[in-house]
Amino acid sequence: MSTTLPTGQPSANPATPSGSSPGTPGPPGARPRRRAADRIADRAPMRRAGDRPPVRPLVRGPARRAGDYRTRHTVSLVVPARDEARNIPWVFEQIPSCVDEVILVDGSSRDATVTMARACRPTVRDVDQGAPGKGNALRAGFAAATGEYIVMIDADGSMWPGEIPHFLHFLDHGYDFVKGSRRMAGGGSLDLTPLRALGNKALLLVVNRLYGGLLTDLCYGYCAFRRDFLAELDLRATGFEIEAEMIAHALRSGLRIAEVPSLELPRRSGRSHLHAVSDGRRVLRTLLAERPGAGEGR
Numbered sequence: 001m002s003t004t005l006p007t008g009q010p011s012a013n014p015a016t017p018s019g020s021s022p023g024t025p026g027p028p029g030a031r032p033r034r035r036a037a038d039r040i041a042d043r044a045p046m047r048r049a050g051d052r053p054p055v056r057p058l059v060r061g062p063a064r065r066a067g068d069y070r071t072r073h074t075v076s077l078v079v080p081a082r083d084e085a086r087n088i089p090w091v092f093e094q095i096p097s098c099v100d101e102v103i104l105v106d107g108s109s110r111d112a113t114v115t116m117a118r119a120c121r122p123t124v125r126d127v128d129q130g131a132p133g134k135g136n137a138l139r140a141g142f143a144a145a146t147g148e149y150i151v152m153i154d155a156d157g158s159m160w161p162g163e164i165p166h167f168l169h170f171l172d173h174g175y176d177f178v179k180g181s182r183r184m185a186g187g188g189s190l191d192l193t194p195l196r197a198l199g200n201k202a203l204l205l206v207v208n209r210l211y212g213g214l215l216t217d218l219c220y221g222y223c224a225f226r227r228d229f230l231a232e233l234d235l236r237a238t239g240f241e242i243e244a245e246m247i248a249h250a251l252r253s254g255l256r257i258a259e260v261p262s263l264e265l266p267r268r269s270g271r272s273h274l275h276a277v278s279d280g281r282r283v284l285r286t287l288l289a290e291r292p293g294a295g296e297g298r
């Protein structure tokens with residue numbers, strides 16, 4: 001609605017009574033009548049559309065870090081790393097303070113992986129893995145871990161250590177095995193090639209069908225579990241198929257599994273150790289061989 005002043009000009013404020021202006025004095029002796037709008041105008045200059053908001057100086061309070069998370073349980077972080085010297089600092093510097101023990105399985109790296117790890121975290125434990133392969137590396141790391149919770153993370157910078165508290169939160173709330181998912185709301189991947197994405201989807205269908213799962217992601221090595229369940233996981237894989245084996249055995253043993261969204265970043269530098277086709281085949285073979293009831297009748 002708009003009102004019209006006697007002059008024929010439209011009023012800027014439809015509530016303004018015709019013929020009076022803001023702050024117009026009333027009868028002599030009376031205080032000039034003021035309205036809310038006038039008081040605001042006194043305090044601050046009118047901002048017009050297009051005015052930029054005042055620039056506020058950055059206030060540096062105490063930084064809130066992912067490590068603020070507290071758990072009553074001890075936490076071991078197992079890091080398989082082969083020739084990852086250039087990526088180790090990024091990973092190690094962001095390990096949250098809720099991690100008590102870091103176990104590096106360096107797979108006889110030929111670069112400065114161990115030196116970098118020690119420089120970033122002097123208390124790191126370096127463990128020998130016996131034979132090559134990510135599966136051998138993880139099994140050696142799990143066997144050496146002493147924490148009540150074990151978290152595993154890659155050393156190539158594709159997994160952000162700041163997500164560790166999300167995994168621990170679910171372990172603290174009764175889950176036995178927590179896995180990252182790149183395919184839940186809030187997760188994603190900046191690293192998956194179309195071929196790998198397709199393979200992962202197909203293998204996920206297989207695991208959900210054969211093991212009765214409702215999972216959203218499979219071939220992703222960001223997981224955490226209670227060390228007490230290491231025997232139930234019954235790990236034997238030597239290569240990349242260990243991630244699928246862990247999940248298949250967790251499902252088969254009836255562990256309580258939670259998925260948390262995780263964002264997979266691109267490897268920071270260096271070359272991948274994974275061969276999509278041959279490693280995909282190994283995953284499929286493992287899933288088929290280990291499915292519930294597969295050994296019966298043999």
Ligand SMILES: Nc1nc2c(ncn2[C@@H]2O[C@H](COP(=O)(O)OP(=O)(O)OP(=O)(O)O)[C@@H](O)[C@H]2O)c(=O)[nH]1
Pocket residue numbers: 080081082083084105106107108129132133134137153154155156158191267271272273274
């Ligand atoms: N100790 C050890 N670590 C390994 C071995 N093979 C791979 N890794 C580590 O396992 C992690 C995952 O390996 P990647 O090569 O990144 O495999 P991926 O993440 O599936 O492949 P990208 O997405 O291409 O990086 C990395 O931290 C590797 O350094 C191994 O034989 N021994």
Ligand SMILES: [Mg+2]
Pocket residue numbers: 154156158267272
């Ligand atoms: Mg990687």
